[in-house]
Amino acid sequence: MRIRGRRTKSIFVKFSVSFLLVGLIPLLALSFFSVKTFSGYVERYTTSNLQQMVLYMSYNLNSAFNQYNEVSKLMYTGRYEGFIESYSQNQTQNVNVLEQINSIPIDSFLKTVLFSDPYISGVQFIRSSDGKIYYQERGNRSLNSETVPDEEWLAKMAEDPSKVAIFPAHMDSYFYGSGRQVFTIGRSLIDTSGRVTKEPKVVGTLFLDIDTSLFQQFFRELSLGEKDELYLLDGEGRTYFSNQPASAGLLTPKLRENDEMIVLSEKVPFLNGQVIAKVHRGSLFEQLLSARATVYLAIMICALVMIVMGAWFSRRLAAPIRELIKQMAVVESGKLDIQLTVNSNDEMGRLAHGFNRMVERLRIYIDEAYVAQIKQKQTELSALKSQIRPHYLYNTLEVIRMNAVDKEAGEVADMILALSNELKYVIDYGEERVSIASELAHLQNYFYIISVRYENRFELKLDIAPNINMEWPILKLSLQPIVENAVQHGLRQQGKGTVGITIERRDQVLAVTIYDDGIGMNRDNLARINSILDNAEAPSKNVGLKNVHERIRSSFGEEFGLSVSSREYIGTSITLTFPVINE
Structure with a gap:
C-alpha cells in the first residue's frame, strides 16, 4: 500500500495522466469537430449541387415544351391571339374541302411535323366538321380510332381553344403494336379569315405524341436511386410525369422534407407548375456515412495507441530516474566512489553519464x-x-x-x-556612455595639443543650442576620431582652417555635426564612404568613421549612427545622431 501510494504521487504518473489528457481531449474534440464540419460542408455542397441540377433540368424541360409549342404553331398562316400574319387563307375550306393545311395536304403536313423532331412518335389531326382522324406514326403502325381518347382531349381543348393543352403521360396503345409511354400536346386550328367572331371557329385539332424518353435524358443527369422520387406537376398539382408507376394524371400530395428525404423543387413556367425531386438521404450520403464511420474508428485506434504508448513511456522513463534518485541519496551521505551503469545513448543515458562525471569532478574539486x-x-x-x-x-x-x-x-x-x-x-575603463560635457572637455584637450603642434593654424568652434542638456549621454570617444579625420584629411593639406561642432536637438534625436572648410571630397569618394558605412561587412581604410558608426548603432540602435556629406574644395560635414536620454 505504501509503494502504491508513493507511485500515485510520482511525477511520472502525473505526467502520464496529463500527457493522455492533453493528447486525447484535443484529439477527440478536434476530430469530432472536423468530422462534423466536413460532413456539414459535404451535405450542403451536395444539396446545393443537386438543387442546381434540378434548376438546370427545369430550364431544359421548359425549353422543350416551348419548342413543341412552336412546332404546333406551324398550322397557322393568319392572325389570331397574337400570331403574326403572313397571308390569309380560308382554313375551313382548306381542311373541309381541300383536305389541306397551309396549302399542303394534311397527311404531308403531319409527316413534316412528325419528322421535325426525333421524340415526336405520332401525330393526329381531328377534323371538327365530321371527326375524321388524320394520323402519321413513326413506325407506320395503324391507328385504332376507337381507343383514341379524342372526346376527353377535345373536351379539355374546348375550354380555351386558343391555348395549347398538355396531357399527362400515358401509353399510346391506340397505335397497334405500340407500347410507348408518351405525353400529348394539343393545339386547335382556328380559322382567322373573315370576320372575327366571339367564339373561335375551330376547324380541327392537332395532337403531338412526345415520347417520355425525352424526360429520361434530363432525369438521368440527377443519378436518382431506387428510393428517390421525381414528379413533374402542373399548377393544380396533377402529375404529368413521374418515375413512380401509376401516378400520371393524379393529384400528388404535398411533399415535405423530413429526416429521411430531401425535397428539391424548381418552377416550370410553361406548365405553370414545377419539377420536384425527393431524394433519399441515406442513399445520397452513403459514402459520407461510410467515411465518417472510418474516421471514428481511426480516432478510437489512435486513442488506444496513445494510452498504450503513454503507459509504456511512463514506465521506461521512471525506472532509470528512480535509480538515479537512489544513487544521489548515497552521494549525499558522503560516499563518492559510486558509478551508474549507462545502458543507452538517449537522454537518460547522457543523464547517467553526466551524473558519473559530476561525482568524479566533485571528488577532484575537493582535492583541489x-x-x-x-x-x-x-x-x-x-x-x-x-x-x-x-x-x-x-x-x-x-x-x-x-x-x-x-x-x-x-x-x-x-x-x-x-x-x-x-x-x-x-x-578609464568605466561606462561606454559619457556626458556631452565630458566628451567636449576631452576633445578640447586633444585639439589644444593639435593646435600647438601645428602652430595654431587650426581653430575649433563650438555652437551648442540653448535647449541642450550637457549631462545627456553620448558614446565615449565618438567625436575625437571625427575631428582627427577633419584635421588630417581636410585641413592639413591646405595649411589652415576651422573645425566647427554644432549640437542641436531634433525631437527625440540629438544631432552632433562636425564640419570643416577643408579640401572636401569628390562624388565618387563620398559614394564609396557612404556605401562602406551602409554595409557592415565591407572592408574600409576609414577605420575611425566606420568604427564610430558601428559603435553608435550597436549601443543605441540601427536608426542612429553617422552620415557624411561633402563638396570638393568647399568642405566636409559629418553628422552623428544619438537618442535623447534624460535619465
Missing part, C-alpha cells in the same frame, strides 16, 4: 580546493597591480609638468596637463 584558493589570491594581487600602473603614469606626468612650471615653460606644462587628462579619459 586549496589550489583554487591560492589562485584566487594571485588574481586579486594582479588586479591591484593593474590599478597601480595607470596611477604611477599619472603621477610621473604630474612631476614632469610641475618641473616645466618651475622652469617657466608654461606651454609645455599645459600640453602635459592636456595629455594627462587625455590619458585619464582614455584609460
Whole structure:
C-alpha cells in the first residue's frame, strides 16, 4: 500500500495522466469537430449541387415544351391571339374541302411535323366538321380510332381553344403494336379569315405524341436511386410525369422534407407548375456515412495507441530516474566512489553519464580546493597591480609638468596637463556612455595639443543650442576620431582652417555635426564612404568613421549612427545622431 501510494504521487504518473489528457481531449474534440464540419460542408455542397441540377433540368424541360409549342404553331398562316400574319387563307375550306393545311395536304403536313423532331412518335389531326382522324406514326403502325381518347382531349381543348393543352403521360396503345409511354400536346386550328367572331371557329385539332424518353435524358443527369422520387406537376398539382408507376394524371400530395428525404423543387413556367425531386438521404450520403464511420474508428485506434504508448513511456522513463534518485541519496551521505551503469545513448543515458562525471569532478574539486584558493589570491594581487600602473603614469606626468612650471615653460606644462587628462579619459575603463560635457572637455584637450603642434593654424568652434542638456549621454570617444579625420584629411593639406561642432536637438534625436572648410571630397569618394558605412561587412581604410558608426548603432540602435556629406574644395560635414536620454 505504501509503494502504491508513493507511485500515485510520482511525477511520472502525473505526467502520464496529463500527457493522455492533453493528447486525447484535443484529439477527440478536434476530430469530432472536423468530422462534423466536413460532413456539414459535404451535405450542403451536395444539396446545393443537386438543387442546381434540378434548376438546370427545369430550364431544359421548359425549353422543350416551348419548342413543341412552336412546332404546333406551324398550322397557322393568319392572325389570331397574337400570331403574326403572313397571308390569309380560308382554313375551313382548306381542311373541309381541300383536305389541306397551309396549302399542303394534311397527311404531308403531319409527316413534316412528325419528322421535325426525333421524340415526336405520332401525330393526329381531328377534323371538327365530321371527326375524321388524320394520323402519321413513326413506325407506320395503324391507328385504332376507337381507343383514341379524342372526346376527353377535345373536351379539355374546348375550354380555351386558343391555348395549347398538355396531357399527362400515358401509353399510346391506340397505335397497334405500340407500347410507348408518351405525353400529348394539343393545339386547335382556328380559322382567322373573315370576320372575327366571339367564339373561335375551330376547324380541327392537332395532337403531338412526345415520347417520355425525352424526360429520361434530363432525369438521368440527377443519378436518382431506387428510393428517390421525381414528379413533374402542373399548377393544380396533377402529375404529368413521374418515375413512380401509376401516378400520371393524379393529384400528388404535398411533399415535405423530413429526416429521411430531401425535397428539391424548381418552377416550370410553361406548365405553370414545377419539377420536384425527393431524394433519399441515406442513399445520397452513403459514402459520407461510410467515411465518417472510418474516421471514428481511426480516432478510437489512435486513442488506444496513445494510452498504450503513454503507459509504456511512463514506465521506461521512471525506472532509470528512480535509480538515479537512489544513487544521489548515497552521494549525499558522503560516499563518492559510486558509478551508474549507462545502458543507452538517449537522454537518460547522457543523464547517467553526466551524473558519473559530476561525482568524479566533485571528488577532484575537493582535492583541489586549496589550489583554487591560492589562485584566487594571485588574481586579486594582479588586479591591484593593474590599478597601480595607470596611477604611477599619472603621477610621473604630474612631476614632469610641475618641473616645466618651475622652469617657466608654461606651454609645455599645459600640453602635459592636456595629455594627462587625455590619458585619464582614455584609460578609464568605466561606462561606454559619457556626458556631452565630458566628451567636449576631452576633445578640447586633444585639439589644444593639435593646435600647438601645428602652430595654431587650426581653430575649433563650438555652437551648442540653448535647449541642450550637457549631462545627456553620448558614446565615449565618438567625436575625437571625427575631428582627427577633419584635421588630417581636410585641413592639413591646405595649411589652415576651422573645425566647427554644432549640437542641436531634433525631437527625440540629438544631432552632433562636425564640419570643416577643408579640401572636401569628390562624388565618387563620398559614394564609396557612404556605401562602406551602409554595409557592415565591407572592408574600409576609414577605420575611425566606420568604427564610430558601428559603435553608435550597436549601443543605441540601427536608426542612429553617422552620415557624411561633402563638396570638393568647399568642405566636409559629418553628422552623428544619438537618442535623447534624460535619465
